[in-house]
Amino acid sequence: MDKIAGQYEVKRAALLPLLRFVQQKHGWITPEIEQNMAEYLEMPLVQVHEVVCFYHLLNQHKKGHCHLSVCQTTACSLRGADEMIQYISDKLKIRPGETTADGRFSLSVVECLGACDQAPVMQCNEEYVGLLDKKKIDKIVDR
Amino acid sequence: MEKIITRHFDLPQSHRLETYLKDGGYEALRRVLTGMTQAQVIEEIKKSNLRGLGGAGFPTGMKWSFIPAQNPKPKYLVVNGDEGEPGTFKDKQILEKDPHAVLEGMIITCYAIGAHKAYVYIRGEYTKSLEILQGALKEAYQAKYLGQGIMGTGFSLDMVIHPGAGAYICGEETALLESLEGKKGFPRLKPPFPAVVGLFGCPTVINNIETMACVAPIISKGAEWYAKLGSEKNGGNRLYSVSGHVEKPGVYELPLGISLREIIYNHAGGILNGRGLKAVIPGGISAPILKAQEIDVKMDFDSLKSAGTMAGSGGIMVMDETTDMVRAAMIAARFFAHESCGQCSPCREGSGWVYRILKRIYEGQGQPRDLKNLPGIVNNIGGNTICAFGDAVTMCVGSYVAKFREEFEAKIRNSIRDDAIRP
Ligand SMILES: Cc1cc2nc3c(=O)[nH]c(=O)nc-3n(C[C@H](O)[C@H](O)[C@H](O)COP(=O)(O)O)c2cc1C
Numbered sequence: 001m002d003k004i005a006g007q008y009e010v011k012r013a014a015l016l017p018l019l020r021f022v023q024q025k026h027g028w029i030t031p032e033i034e035q036n037m038a039e040y041l042e043m044p045l046v047q048v049h050e051v052v053c054f055y056h057l058l059n060q061h062k063k064g065h066c067h068l069s070v071c072q073t074t075a076c077s078l079r080g081a082d083e084m085i086q087y088i089s090d091k092l093k094i095r096p097g098e099t100t101a102d103g104r105f106s107l108s109v110v111e112c113l114g115a116c117d118q119a120p121v122m123q124c125n126e127e128y129v130g131l132l133d134k135k136k137i138d139k140i141v142d143r
Numbered sequence: 144m145e146k147i148i149t150r151h152f153d154l155p156q157s158h159r160l161e162t163y164l165k166d167g168g169y170e171a172l173r174r175v176l177t178g179m180t181q182a183q184v185i186e187e188i189k190k191s192n193l194r195g196l197g198g199a200g201f202p203t204g205m206k207w208s209f210i211p212a213q214n215p216k217p218k219y220l221v222v223n224g225d226e227g228e229p230g231t232f233k234d235k236q237i238l239e240k241d242p243h244a245v246l247e248g249m250i251i252t253c254y255a256i257g258a259h260k261a262y263v264y265i266r267g268e269y270t271k272s273l274e275i276l277q278g279a280l281k282e283a284y285q286a287k288y289l290g291q292g293i294m295g296t297g298f299s300l301d302m303v304i305h306p307g308a309g310a311y312i313c314g315e316e317t318a319l320l321e322s323l324e325g326k327k328g329f330p331r332l333k334p335p336f337p338a339v340v341g342l343f344g345c346p347t348v349i350n351n352i353e354t355m356a357c358v359a360p361i362i363s364k365g366a367e368w369y370a371k372l373g374s375e376k377n378g379g380n381r382l383y384s385v386s387g388h389v390e391k392p393g394v395y396e397l398p399l400g401i402s403l404r405e406i407i408y409n410h411a412g413g414i415l416n417g418r419g420l421k422a423v424i425p426g427g428i429s430a431p432i433l434k435a436q437e438i439d440v441k442m443d444f445d446s447l448k449s450a451g452t453m454a455g456s457g458g459i460m461v462m463d464e465t466t467d468m469v470r471a472a473m474i475a476a477r478f479f480a481h482e483s484c485g486q487c488s489p490c491r492e493g494s495g496w497v498y499r500i501l502k503r504i505y506e507g508q509g510q511p512r513d514l515k516n517l518p519g520i521v522n523n524i525g526g527n528t529i530c531a532f533g534d535a536v537t538m539c540v541g542s543y544v545a546k547f548r549e550e551f552e553a554k555i556r557n558s559i560r561d562d563a564i565r566p
């Protein structure tokens with residue numbers, strides 16, 4: 001953490017990289033993490049919390065082991081994203097925003113992932129899965 | 144056609160320093176550090192007619208010249224790799240396939256503007272790009288292209304790669320600065336412009352990844368060569384990201400003056416399954432939509448502006464004849480409603496209203512008054528907000544309704560008829 005923070009001339013500028021670093025280890029940003037971060041960066045807790053709320057890659061709740069983020073924007077929607085979202089939703093029996101009871105999968109519907117040439121696209125945690133079809137989904141969900 | 148930005152893309156291990164050096168890599172930097180003054184570098188970039196490739200198309204050399212040399216504060220270069228504009232996926236390609244081209248461009252830029260610290264802001268989802276860039280950065284430090292006394296000269300520079308965390312608005316340059324400072328991404332009121340009050344209150348230049356990748360080739364081959372490649376006042380090539388209903392979606396490096404028709408039919412393989420074309424978004428989702436008969440337009444910043452749309456980020460999204468334009472408009476509106484940062488009321492509230500009205504029309508609940516109300520709401524967002532996001536909502540959504548009005552009217556007529564039949 002000191003190494004990341006040391007790169008910046010103003011301490012709080014390290015907030016986003018640090019939150020991402022901690023989330024990679026812990027999975028989500030707990031209230032305690034926010035508190036510790038505020039103390040570490042010597043900034044008000046409310047400003048840490050505000051940042052955690054603002055950025056959608058920062059999780060305020062525990063997510064499933066495999067977090068599926070499916071793109072719903074123009075290029076993906078032209079190439080059948082809605083059908084894919086419906087298929088995943090039916091298969092996992094959860095709606096977007098929810099996590100399966102066994103904690104294995106979370107489903108999110110997101111805006112353009114910057115991989116429109118691979119439409120329809122989703123991310124499985126950080127990994128991109130492009131040219132999505134039912135077979136690819138089955139392979140991920142049934143593994 | 145001569146490739147500039149993608150010239151290394153097909154080489155094996157194209158992201159490695161070794162590969163980059165084999166093709167004359169970092170020679171432009173050597174030339175700059177050992178034989179050019181800061182003013183000469185800026186002049187060369189001005190003459191090349193390089194325009195910012197992040198979206199706004201601002202002349203790059205001119206932007207650099209706004210940095211006040213006599214200001215005693217430190218100066219910064221911030222490079223925008225947030226790439227959030229839907230339909231755009233070119234910066235990722237550059238970062239993953241030729242990261243040293245970005246780094247060399249950045250070092251030259253820092254020398255020109257007198258900066259000794261630079262930041263690269265990378266979109267949060269692009270973890271692979273970030274890792275590759277991190278690897279390149281390490282190589283560059285080891286080879287002394289970064290750090291103290293670069294290439295044995297007196298010039299020193301440090302560079303930090305900063306990850307974003309998922310917020311489209313952080314691609315807007317002042318929101319990006321806020322985000323870099325550890326805050327939520329609320330755009331700043333301009334003036335003061337970042338060239339005077341930017342990162343940590345200091346003079347700052349913000350440039351896109353692709354813009355940076357063009358700098359070293361301009362220094363190597365000369366401004367005249369570069370300027371000749373494009374059309375008038377629009378130098379060089381750029382990367383077009385083509386997606387949607389085309390046979391071969393992908394990134395294509397082509398000159399700025401090429402026509403949209405050529406890109407779609409000669410490069411991207413034409414419309415998927417041989418169907419007819421209905422509409423094209425020429426420069427990322429924010430760019431007003433074009434009808435099929437408008438695609439002979441040239442793709443440079445000025446020509447597209449005259450055609451009532453914009454070159455933006457070069458993200459081309461193609462829609463075939465089967466596309467439901469009401470749905471397409473709703474999807475665009477949903478994007479804006481989702482990504483509005485919430486700072487300005489007209490945008491925060493307006494984008495939500497627009498989305499809900501379009502959704503209602505799409506779902507068959509539309510009323511004739513909806514089409515009457517839409518322009519009023521849409522037109523009251525643009526021009527009334529701190530940043531250009533609001534203008535994008537106005538121009539983009541407005542263009543669907545204006546150009547495909549009959550589809551909206553038909554949907555509403557049908558919903559009313561359904562209502563009448565329903566018991
Ligand atoms: C809402 C909004 C989003 C933007 N997103 C991006 C982006 O993702 N990447 C980018 O380079 N520029 C983006 N821009 C443009 C930047 O504000 C800025 O003009 C650009 O990064 C400057 O670099 P350039 O002159 O090299 O193009 C965006 C602008 C707006 C208004």
Ligand code: FES
Nearest residue numbers: 071076112113116
């Ligand atoms: S629209 Fe889905 S990745 Fe761009």
